[in-house]
Amino acid sequence: MPSESMDPRRRPSVAVRELRTDDWEAWSALRLSDSERLAPWDATPPPGGGETMNSFPVFVRRQTRRARLGEAMPLVVEVDGAFAGQIAVDPIIWGSTRSAQVGYWIGGSWQGSGIMRLSVAMVLDHLLGPVGLHRVEINVRPENVRSLALCRGLGLREEGLRRGYMHINGAWADHVSFAALAEEVHGPGGVGFQRRLTRR
Numbered sequence: 001m002p003s004e005s006m007d008p009r010r011r012p013s014v015a016v017r018e019l020r021t022d023d024w025e026a027w028s029a030l031r032l033s034d035s036e037r038l039a040p041w042d043a044t045p046p047p048g049g050g051e052t053m054n055s056f057p058v059f060v061r062r063q064t065r066r067a068r069l070g071e072a073m074p075l076v077v078e079v080d081g082a083f084a085g086q087i088a089v090d091p092i093i094w095g096s097t098r099s100a101q102v103g104y105w106i107g108g109s110w111q112g113s114g115i116m117r118l119s120v121a122m123v124l125d126h127l128l129g130p131v132g133l134h135r136v137e138i139n140v141r142p143e144n145v146r147s148l149a150l151c152r153g154l155g156l157r158e159e160g161l162r163r164g165y166m167h168i169n170g171a172w173a174d175h176v177s178f179a180a181l182a183e184e185v186h187g188p189g190g191v192g193f194q195r196r197l198t199r200r
């Protein structure tokens with residue numbers, strides 16, 4: 001964690017685990033303190049669809065149910081045991097598609113430290129390896145320079161601009177689409193995302 005009191009030579013311990021209902025306190029404290037920074041990138045329910053934002057316990061219960069069905073993977077990034085951010089693998093589509101979309105956010109204290117890049121690398125390796133997906137996608141608003149840098153830094157393939165792809169912060173927004181295929185990272189000559197980072 002890049003706090004001033006911390007020894008900068010010490011590497012923090014980074015873990016990715018499932019989201020739980022008892023994350024509520026840490027989650028709400030972080031979302032409250034960082035609301036201004038996160039709001040421009042937050043997905044919102046489009047008007048007229050009848051969907052509303054769920055309370056945290058309802059959200060976690062629904063996501064856990066969907067995780068059991070293999071439809072989503074709600075994850076938490078922990079740094080030195082503290083709740084630092086989230087990674088949402090949602091939706092996961094099986095059948096002849098075998099693909100997933102990945103989204104993420106991290107608290108301001110950890111932003112710019114490479115922790116989210118490492119966490120996303122771990123999740124992509126897991127999805128395209130043991131989970132058995134064929135394709136993962138990350139969609140980023142063209143204005144989101146940090147997220148674009150994260151995807152480019154990982155060497156994800158840029159596939160172009162999707163117009164009005166997602167409803168973000170109250171309006172439909174264009175997104176730059178990044179993707180990776182299992183054979184690109186695990187096939188002959190391919191290396192996993194975590195190994196790509198250690199080769200930098």
Ligand SMILES: CC(C)(COP(=O)(O)OP(=O)(O)OC[C@H]1O[C@@H](n2cnc3c(N)ncnc32)[C@H](O)[C@@H]1OP(=O)(O)O)[C@@H](O)C(=O)NCCC(=O)NCCS
Binds near residue numbers: 117144146153
């Ligand atoms: C997007 C987000 C998760 C990125 O997290 P982060 O901590 O900055 O990411 P990392 O430090 O792991 O690395 C990201 C890259 O941004 C670079 N970066 C750091 N500061 C930067 C800045 N001010 N401007 C541009 N790029 C920057 C890093 O050097 C790194 O690039 P590299 O791989 O070429 O070295 C974080 O900014 C965030 O939570 N934003 C709000 C929510 C959000 O935008 N979610 C994503 C929606 S698609």
